[in-house]
Amino acid sequence: MDLLSTELTNEDKEEHLRDVEACSYKIELWKAHLLKTHNTFVHCFHSVKQDWFTVASIMEHLISHMKSVIPSLKEVSVRSDNAGCYHCGHFWLSLNGISERTGVRISSYNYSERQSGKSYCDSKIAHMRCKMRTYVASGGNIQTANDMRAAICSGKAVTGCQLAVAKIDTSNHQIKSHKWKGVSQISNLKLHEDGSITVWKAYDIGTGKKISNLQIYTCKQKSTGIIIEEDFSGSEKSGNIKTSSKTNQNDNQPADLASSDSLCEGNPEVTNESSYMFKCPVTGCTKMYMKHHSLEIHLLLGRHEFKLERKSTYDEIKIRWIQLCNDVSTDVRTTSEGASSRIQSSPLTTLSKGWALKKDKKAVRFSSDLKSFLAEMYEHGEKQARLPDGTKRFQVNEYLDSSQITSFFSRLTVAGKRTETRTAKLVVDVVDDEDLEAVLAEIENQEIRNITMSD
Numbered sequence: 001m002d003l004l005s006t007e008l009t010n011e012d013k014e015e016h017l018r019d020v021e022a023c024s025y026k027i028e029l030w031k032a033h034l035l036k037t038h039n040t041f042v043h044c045f046h047s048v049k050q051d052w053f054t055v056a057s058i059m060e061h062l063i064s065h066m067k068s069v070i071p072s073l074k075e076v077s078v079r080s081d082n083a084g085c086y087h088c089g090h091f092w093l094s095l096n097g098i099s100e101r102t103g104v105r106i107s108s109y110n111y112s113e114r115q116s117g118k119s120y121c122d123s124k125i126a127h128m129r130c131k132m133r134t135y136v137a138s139g140g141n142i143q144t145a146n147d148m149r150a151a152i153c154s155g156k157a158v159t160g161c162q163l164a165v166a167k168i169d170t171s172n173h174q175i176k177s178h179k180w181k182g183v184s185q186i187s188n189l190k191l192h193e194d195g196s197i198t199v200w201k202a203y204d205i206g207t208g209k210k211i212s213n214l215q216i217y218t219c220k221q222k223s224t225g226i227i228i229e230e231d232f233s234g235s236e237k238s239g240n241i242k243t244s245s246k247t248n249q250n251d252n253q254p255a256d257l258a259s260s261d262s263l264c265e266g267n268p269e270v271t272n273e274s275s276y277m278f279k280c281p282v283t284g285c286t287k288m289y290m291k292h293h294s295l296e297i298h299l300l301l302g303r304h305e306f307k308l309e310r311k312s313t314y315d316e317i318k319i320r321w322i323q324l325c326n327d328v329s330t331d332v333r334t335t336s337e338g339a340s341s342r343i344q345s346s347p348l349t350t351l352s353k354g355w356a357l358k359k360d361k362k363a364v365r366f367s368s369d370l371k372s373f374l375a376e377m378y379e380h381g382e383k384q385a386r387l388p389d390g391t392k393r394f395q396v397n398e399y400l401d402s403s404q405i406t407s408f409f410s411r412l413t414v415a416g417k418r419t420e421t422r423t424a425k426l427v428v429d430v431v432d433d434e435d436l437e438a439v440l441a442e443i444e445n446q447e448i449r450n451i452t453m454s455d
Helices: 010-035 052-069 089-102 119-137 145-153 259-264 292-301 313-326 368-384 402-432 434-454
Strands: 040-045 075-080 105-111 161-167 188-191 197-200 209-211 227-234 331-336 339-344
Touching: 040 052, 040 119, 040 145, 052 075, 052 089, 052 161, 052 227, 089 105, 089 188, 119 145, 119 161, 145 161, 145 227
Parallel strands: 040 161, 075 105
Antiparallel strands: 105 188, 161 227, 188 197, 197 209, 331 339
């Protein structure tokens, strides 16, 4: 019987349609899962120096591994904390070379704020430590990096963690010095394809300063040559980023379909939030879509809509501080006929961007008058510190430190001000005392009468 020419019954059509819908639903769930997953990559070393070359070696191997797993990967943006091995000019100069060797361009490098940005890494480290304690408690030994990797990967391993055992080849360390100045003041970098780098002291404040490769390069860092003893392996499951269930009522409403949805199939009216299967992976973007193709178009256009789900106490403090800094005003006190009134004036000047950044303190040289004064004070102290016979004036147990001397001078200053105040008050009282003047005049008149009567 020719199956192609056989017409399907209504029951067969319904069964096939149900199977197709079920498969389509599972595919959409899997795509949504891929967008919400994350992985943690860990390098284990037997012994290693925590410097910029170690970080560069790890980054080169990690980006190469990601390129092999995701062949379409072309560009990455890196963020780290402000440790010395990351915030280093040598490391920045090696980034363009890593991009060339891996085929993945490092577009930018940013640093997180203090006490912020590493909570996810810290939580994963806590899981791995717990895993190693359990491994040791069950009778295992951890003496090498390979043992550490085996302990973490034992059992069900740590979800979303991939581990590798490596060794740093220090013979490939080539950049010894550079001409980059003011490295400690830089917090954001943007790397260009021509090898130049644009830097900022604070994120998105001003246009930044562009530095060409000829100004800072002394030599280029070639391949780090990291030695991989055991490549990445571990939990095959990826970690799942879950959103908090405690969200505002307004946030639970699905976002409107963007114009990208209209590019593929128009804008159908959907009221059920579960129909929006794909969320934008950009942090903070609230856009949601029914089809994966619509999400891809949205990411291509880059029209993100950002909205905070909730504000932490730290965010509230920063917002209030910004408001206080923008409302800088001066208080002017005016006095009229003994009565003082306080008038708050409007801001005197308009503050420009970057006014609160740390300023360089200029070194001021001593003037000749100041040098001569200090020299005289030094010579006077040298003469007074010794007796005529050359022995020291004070015993060792009478020596004072700078804080004790400063405190003593402060007490003398306060005592001198009090004495001046009392003397001035006494003079004023004597001059302005009308009763005392009347008594003195009466005494003079009485003396005159006595002289006259005696004569």
